[in-house]
Amino acid sequence: MSVTSRYREAWEGFWREAPEEEGAVFWDAEPALTAGVHLGLFAPHLVDSGLAMVDLGCGNGTQTRFLADRFRHVVGADLSAAAVEHARHADPAGQATYRVLDAVEKNETETLHAELGDANVYMRGVLHQVEPDARQAMADGIATLVGERGRAFLVELSETAKPVLMGLAQSPSGPPPKLAPIFRHGLAPGEVADDDVPGYLASAGLTVLATGELPLVTTEFTADGTRIELPSKWVVAGRVG
Numbered sequence: 001m002s003v004t005s006r007y008r009e010a011w012e013g014f015w016r017e018a019p020e021e022e023g024a025v026f027w028d029a030e031p032a033l034t035a036g037v038h039l040g041l042f043a044p045h046l047v048d049s050g051l052a053m054v055d056l057g058c059g060n061g062t063q064t065r066f067l068a069d070r071f072r073h074v075v076g077a078d079l080s081a082a083a084v085e086h087a088r089h090a091d092p093a094g095q096a097t098y099r100v101l102d103a104v105e106k107n108e109t110e111t112l113h114a115e116l117g118d119a120n121v122y123m124r125g126v127l128h129q130v131e132p133d134a135r136q137a138m139a140d141g142i143a144t145l146v147g148e149r150g151r152a153f154l155v156e157l158s159e160t161a162k163p164v165l166m167g168l169a170q171s172p173s174g175p176p177p178k179l180a181p182i183f184r185h186g187l188a189p190g191e192v193a194d195d196d197v198p199g200y201l202a203s204a205g206l207t208v209l210a211t212g213e214l215p216l217v218t219t220e221f222t223a224d225g226t227r228i229e230l231p232s233k234w235v236v237a238g239r240v241g
Contacts, residue, residue, distance in 0.1 A: 001130065002176070002193070002233055003079060003102055003134055004103055004107075004131060006051075006141075006186075006215070007131050007134075008079060008080075008131075009082040010185045010186045010187055011079055011082075011083070011185075011187070012080050012081065012082050014061075014080075014181060014182070014185040014187060015080045015082035015083040015086060016082045017181060018060070018082075018086065018181070019037050019058075019208075020086065020090070020167065021060055022060070022090065023219045023221065024059065024178070024219070025059065025178065025221070026094060026176075026179050026182060026209070026218050026219060027059075027216070027218055028059065028060060028062050028126055028203075028219055028221055029217040029218060029219050030062075030065055031065075031066035031071070032063065032216055033217040034063060034124065034175055035063040035122065035124070036094060037064045037214065038087055038122070038124070038153060038155060038214075038234065039067075039070070041212065042120075042122070042151070042153040042155070042236060044099065044153050045153075045209050045210060045236045045238070046120060046151050047149050047150070047151060047238070048118075048120075048149055048150075049071065049120075049217050050072055050133060051117070051119050051120050051149065051150055052071075052072075052073040052074070052075060052116040052119040053067050053069055053071040053075070053119065053120045053121075053122060054074075054075045054077055054112070054119045054120070054121045054122070054145055055074065055075070055077065055096075055122050055123075056101075056103055056121055056122065056123040056126060056142070056145075057077075057078055057079075057103075057123055057124070057125070057126035058076030058077055058078045058083070058087055058098065059078060059083050059086070059087070059088065060083060060086035060087050060088075060090055060099065061076045061087030061088075061090055061091055061096065061097050063122070063124065064087060064091075064095075064096045064098070065075035065090070065091055065095050065096060067097035068087065068091075068096040068153060069094070069095070071120075071125055073097075073116075074096040074097070074120075074145075075096065075097050075098070075099065075193070076097070076098040076099075076117065077089075077098070077099050077100075077101035077103070077112070077114075078101065078153045079100070079101065079102055079103070079138055080100070081100050084098045084099065084100050085092075088104070094157035094191075095197075096131045103138050103141040103142070104134040104137035104140075104141055105136045105137075105141075106137070106141070106144070109140075109141035109142075109145055110144055111146040111221060111224070112145060113126065113145055113147060116145075117147070118146065118147030118148055118150040119145050119147070119150045119154075119237070120146070120150045120151050120152070121122070121145050121146055121150065121152040121153070122141055122144070122152075122153050122157075123142070123152065123153070123154045124154075124155045124216075125155065125156060125157060125216060125232070126138075126154075126156075126230075127139075127154065127156050127192055127200070128156050128157045128192040129187055132191070135141075135192070135196070135200055136200050136203060136204070137157065138200075139201050139203065139206075140204045141199035142154075142201075142204075142206070143201075143204035143206050143238040143239075144184075145206050146206065146237075146238055146239065147239075149238075149239075150237060150238060150241050151174065151209070151237070151238040152206065152236070152237045152238060153234065153235070153236050154201075154234065154235050154237070155164075155214065155216065155232050155233070155234040155235075156197055156232060156233060156234075157192070157230055157231070157232050158194055158213070158231045158233050159193060159194050160230055160231045160233050161230040161232065162191070163217070164231070165179070165230070168228070169183055173223075176220045176221075176222075176228070177220075178219060178220045179220060193234075194224075194233060194241075197233070197238075198211070198234060198235060201235070201237045204240060205239065206235050206237040206238060207237060207238065207239065207240045208236070209236045209237060209238060209240070210235070210236040210237055211221040211223040211233065211234065211235045211236075212234050213231070213232070213233050213234070214232055214233075214234055215230060215231060215232065216229065216230045216231070216232035217229050218230065
């Protein structure tokens with residue numbers, strides 16, 4: 001299967017409109033607060049840190065470039081061609097490589113796996129944005145990329161994040177400036193039930209190796225200057241035995 005044209009166009013529109021500068025997008029927080037924290041949870045479970053690392057749903061590549069400083073071969077992959085262009089533009093030295101990838105399309109993940117071999121996968125806040133009918137296919141795609149020796153780290157908004165987001169969106173003064181484009185382009189965050197994520201991974205043949213809770217840090221602040229952080233859950237998964 002593949003994502004719907006509506007979903008693809010929603011992301012293309014979002015990224016075409018997004019400013020170039022780092023931190024201009026709602027979730028584009030600095031790596032010290034995001035991938036840097038996640039890597040401390042992920043690294044102990046890696047079977048082979050020499051495998052390629054795929055930043056799945058890389059967006060403008062902020063986290064990809066952080067990972068590229070720490071792993072031999074890092075690939076930033078995103079459904080949106082506009083996002084990939086942002087990432088390439090922000091990485092003139094070519095620390096990482098970037099490609100457009102529909103991770104729910106079996107042939108595309110199989111092709112990437114054939115090129116890279118087994119890979120470790122980092123994915124932050126992507127599954128909850130995917131259309132419901134495509135979520136299992138995305139988990140299957142992750143399993144394809146991981147193969148036998150890779151590991152996957154996923155961090156997703158928890159169920160309790162949705163009312164927080166809705167409250168921000170329905171504020172009398174309107175949603176915060178960096179949150180508004182998400183709703184304007186029809187991207188509905190916080191739609192995955194907490195128990196569904198390990199279920200998708202298990203159905204894809206992956207074993208959950210570790211889980212936990214962390215706030216998902218954003219680049220937006222409330223009127224009183226408090227950084228907006230959303231409740232989220234993380235999981236490490238891979239094939240065992």
